[in-house]
Amino acid sequence: MIDPAAPTETGGRPADPVPGAAGGGSGTVPPVLSLRGTSRVFSTPRGEVPAVSGVELDVRPGQVLCLVGESGCGKTTTARMAAGLAGPTGGKVLYRGADLRGLDKRARSGFRRSVQYIHQDPYASLNPVRTVQSTLTAGLHRHGSVKGGAQARRAAAALLERVDLVPAEDHLDKYPHQLSGGQRQRVAVARALAMEPEVVIADESTSMLDVSVRISLLNTLGALREDLGVGFLFITHDLAVAKYFAWDGEIAVMYLGRIVEQGPAPAIVNDPRHPYTRALVSAVCEPDPDLARTKERVRLRGADIPDPTDLPSGCDFHPRCPLYEQGRCDTERPPLVESGGRRSLACHVVNGAG
Amino acid sequence: MTHTFPASPPAGGPLLSVRGVDVGYRTGRRTQLTAVHDATFDLYPGQSMALVGESGCGKTTLGLGLLRLLPRTGTVSAGNILFRRKSGDVVDLRNLAEQDLRRFRWNEAAMVFQGAMNAFNPVLRVEEHFLDTFRAHEHRARRRRELLEHSAELLSMVRLEPARVLPSYPHELSGGMRQRALIALALALRPQLLILDEPTTALDVLTQRSVVEQLTELRERLRFAMVFITHDLGLAAELADRVGTMYAGRLVETGTTRDVFHRPRHPYTSALIGSVPPVTGDLTVPEPLTGGPPGIGALPPGCSFAPRCPRGIDECTTTRPELRILRARDEGLSHAAACLRADGAELSTEEATRD
Numbered sequence: 163m164i165d166p167a168a169p170t171e172t173g174g175r176p177a178d179p180v181p182g183a184a185g186g187g188s189g190t191v192p193p194v195l196s197l198r199g200t201s202r203v204f205s206t207p208r209g210e211v212p213a214v215s216g217v218e219l220d221v222r223p224g225q226v227l228c229l230v231g232e233s234g235c236g237k238t239t240t241a242r243m244a245a246g247l248a249g250p251t252g253g254k255v256l257y258r259g260a261d262l263r264g265l266d267k268r269a270r271s272g273f274r275r276s277v278q279y280i281h282q283d284p285y286a287s288l289n290p291v292r293t294v295q296s297t298l299t300a301g302l303h304r305h306g307s308v309k310g311g312a313q314a315r316r317a318a319a320a321l322l323e324r325v326d327l328v329p330a331e332d333h334l335d336k337y338p339h340q341l342s343g344g345q346r347q348r349v350a351v352a353r354a355l356a357m358e359p360e361v362v363i364a365d366e367s368t369s370m371l372d373v374s375v376r377i378s379l380l381n382t383l384g385a386l387r388e389d390l391g392v393g394f395l396f397i398t399h400d401l402a403v404a405k406y407f408a409w410d411g412e413i414a415v416m417y418l419g420r421i422v423e424q425g426p427a428p429a430i431v432n433d434p435r436h437p438y439t440r441a442l443v444s445a446v447c448e449p450d451p452d453l454a455r456t457k458e459r460v461r462l463r464g465a466d467i468p469d470p471t472d473l474p475s476g477c478d479f480h481p482r483c484p485l486y487e488q489g490r491c492d493t494e495r496p497p498l499v500e501s502g503g504r505r506s507l508a509c510h511v512v513n514g515a516g
Numbered sequence: 517m518t519h520t521f522p523a524s525p526p527a528g529g530p531l532l533s534v535r536g537v538d539v540g541y542r543t544g545r546r547t548q549l550t551a552v553h554d555a556t557f558d559l560y561p562g563q564s565m566a567l568v569g570e571s572g573c574g575k576t577t578l579g580l581g582l583l584r585l586l587p588r589t590g591t592v593s594a595g596n597i598l599f600r601r602k603s604g605d606v607v608d609l610r611n612l613a614e615q616d617l618r619r620f621r622w623n624e625a626a627m628v629f630q631g632a633m634n635a636f637n638p639v640l641r642v643e644e645h646f647l648d649t650f651r652a653h654e655h656r657a658r659r660r661r662e663l664l665e666h667s668a669e670l671l672s673m674v675r676l677e678p679a680r681v682l683p684s685y686p687h688e689l690s691g692g693m694r695q696r697a698l699i700a701l702a703l704a705l706r707p708q709l710l711i712l713d714e715p716t717t718a719l720d721v722l723t724q725r726s727v728v729e730q731l732t733e734l735r736e737r738l739r740f741a742m743v744f745i746t747h748d749l750g751l752a753a754e755l756a757d758r759v760g761t762m763y764a765g766r767l768v769e770t771g772t773t774r775d776v777f778h779r780p781r782h783p784y785t786s787a788l789i790g791s792v793p794p795v796t797g798d799l800t801v802p803e804p805l806t807g808g809p810p811g812i813g814a815l816p817p818g819c820s821f822a823p824r825c826p827r828g829i830d831e832c833t834t835t836r837p838e839l840r841i842l843r844a845r846d847e848g849l850s851h852a853a854a855c856l857r858a859d860g861a862e863l864s865t866e867e868a869t870r871d
Binding site: 343374442447450453459462466467 | 570690722750805
C-alpha cells in the first residue's frame with residue numbers, strides 16, 4: 163500500500179478530508195519544478211489551438227500533484243512542458259527557481275537527470291531491439307554513473323528489484339516483446355529511476371494496464387515516493403486512480419487547457435465544487451451495483467467538448483454547465499481564486515454563492 | 517418518436533443456450549491451442565450479461581466464437597450454441613451454413629467490436645455504412661431515401677444529430693460519437709442479441725457515462741439481450757443484470773450482478789472486485805492480484821487460479837473444480853462458482869483480500 167508519510171512531511175495519512183497544515187501542498191519544501199503562467203498554443207491549419215493557458219503548478223519532492231481531466235484538456239502538453247520536452251509559448255517553467263530556457267549545459271544536464279518522464283504506452287516507449295539491461299543502463303553510461311559491464315549489470319538488477327521485477331536475473335536479458343504490459347511499464351519506471359530523479363512525471367502510466375496490475379504498479383510508485391522521496395506529477399483521467407495515488411497530495415482538474423479547480427485530493431474527490439469536477443466524479447462507474455443505481459448523477463447540458471479552435475466566450479465550460487447563468491458565464495472568464503482550505507476554484511456561480 | 521421495433525422478443529425459454537463450448541486456435545498443421553474451455557450458460561431475452569476478467573482470459577474469443585466471427589485460425593471445436601430465432605426455431609449456430617450465417621448475423625445478433633476508431637471504414641461516410649448494412653441484409657425498404665430516414669431514426673435514438681453525422685466521415689466524429697453511431701448501426705436490423713467488446717474502453721469518463729446511459733435507455737426501449745466484454749468492473753456493476761467471470765479460458769463464476777459483487781464465491785472474482793478503488797467514500801486500500809493469468813498453452817494442473825489464489829489448499833493443485841451451482845435461481849441467474857472451497861463461508865471482498 164501507499165504510505166503517505168513522505169520523508170518531508172510530518173504525519174501519516176490525514177483522516178480529516180481537509181487536512182489543515184500537514185499535507186501535500188505545504189510550502190515548507192521548495193518546489194523542484196514550477197510552472198508559472200505557462201501556456202502553449204499550437205498553430206494548426208484550422209487556426210490557433212490554445213492547448214494550455216496560464217497554468218500555475220508546483221511539484222515538490224516526496225509529494226504528489228495529480229492532473230485530472232478529459233482527453234484533449236492539455237494534461238499531456240502540460241506534462242511535456244514540465245519535462246522540458248516542449249517549450250511554452252507563454253509563461254515559463256522553473257527548475258529549482260531557474261527558467262529552463264536560461265539553463266547552461268551543466269544545469270540542463272542536472273535537470274535532465276532529476277526530472278524523469280514515464281510515458282503512457284509501455285508498448286511504444288521501450289526500444290524493441292534493446293534488452294532490458296541495455297534499456298536500463300543507457301542513461302547510466304551516458305551520464306558516466308557506471309564503469310564496465312559487470313557494474314552496469316549489478317546496477318540494472320538493483321533497479322529491477324526496486325520495481326519488484328524479481329528475480330532480476332530472469333528479466334535482464336529479455337526483450338520488450340517477451341514481457342507483459344505490466345512488466346514493460348515496470349521497466350519504464352526502473353529506467354526513470356536509474357537517474358535517481360527528484361521528480362517523476364507519469365503520464366497515464368497505468369491506464370493501459372489491467373485493473374489488477376494497475377494497483378500493484380501504483381503501489382510500487384507509492385513506495386518510491388516513500389522510500390526515495392521522489393515527487394510526482396501524475397497525470398490521469400481516472401479519478402479513482404487519482405484518489406488512490408494522491409490521497410495525501412493535491413489534485414488539479416483541467417478543462418480546455420486551464421485549471422478549473424485545485425486542492426487537497428480528499429477535498430476534491432469527496433466535496434467537488436466546480437460543476438465540471440462534480441460531473442467527473444459523478445460519472446465514474448462504481449464497482450458496486452447498488453451504489454451504481456443510486457448514485458447522484460450530474461447531467462451536463464452538452465455531451466461533447468467544444469472545438470478547440472473556436473472556444474466559447476466567457477467560461478469555457480458554460481455550454482455544458484448545469485449551473486450556467488446567462489449574462490455572466492458567457493461573457494466573462496472566471497479567474498481561479500482561492501476559496502479556503504487550500505483550495506482554489508474558477509467558477510462565477512459557486513464562488514459567488516460561497 | 518415512431519419506430520418499427522417489436523415491443524418484446526418471442527416469449528419462453530432462453531434466447532441463447534451455450535453448452536460446453538470450446539474455442540481453439542490452430543497453431544500449426546496438427547496443433548491447436550484451446551482458448552476457451554467448456555463455456556456453458558443460458559441467456560434469456562432482454563438480459564444483459566457482463567463477461568469480466570483480465571486480458572488473455574478468453575473473453576473476446578468467446579464473444580467472437582458465439583457469432584462465429586473468429587479469425588481464420590479460430591474454430592468452435594466443441595459444444596453447442598443454441599439460438600432461438602425470431603421465427604421461433606432454435607438453431608445451433610455451429611451447424612449453420614455460411615450462407616445462413618450471413619443472413620443470421622446483424623438481423624438476429626450483432627456485434628460491436630472493440631475500438632470504435634477502427635470499426636468504421638475511414639473512406640466511407642457514416643451514411644454509406646448504414647446503406648451498406650441495409651442492402652447487404654436485403655432490408656425490405658429499397659429506396660435510398662427510405663433507408664436514410666431509417667438510419668436517421670436510429671441515430672436519433674443514440675442522441676446523435678442525423679443531419680450532422682450521416683454525411684460525416686468517421687474521423688470527423690469524436691470517439692464517443694463514433695461509439696454511439698456504431699451501436700446505432702449494430703441495432704439497425706433490430707437484432708435480439710447485441711455483443712459488445714469493451715464498449716467504453718478508451719473513452720473519457722463523461723463520454724463513457726453518455727454511452728452507458730444510451731445503452732440503458734435503448735435496452736429499456738428495444739429489449740434486446742446483451743453480452744458485453746469488459747475489464748471495467750464498474751461498467752459491469754452498472755450495466756449488467758448478471759456477471760460471468762472468466763479465468764484462463766473458463767467461466768469460473770456466474771450469477772446476478774448483486775450476488776457476484778456482494779457475495780463473490782470465487783476468490784478470483786473477489787480479488788478483481790477488491791482491486792478496484794471506488795471513488796465515493798473514504799480511501800480504501802485495494803489489494804493487488806500478483807502475477808498474471810497463465811498462458812493458454814501452459815495451464816497448470818488442477819485449478820488454473822491455484823498459483824495465485826490466497827485461499828488455495830493442496831487439493832487445488834491436482835483437482836480441477838467444476839462450475840457448481842451454489843444457489844439456484846430461474847432464468848439462468850443461478851449463482852455458480854468453480855472453486856473447491858466455494859462451499860465454505862461466503863467470501864467477502866475484504867476477507868479475500870486480507871488472506
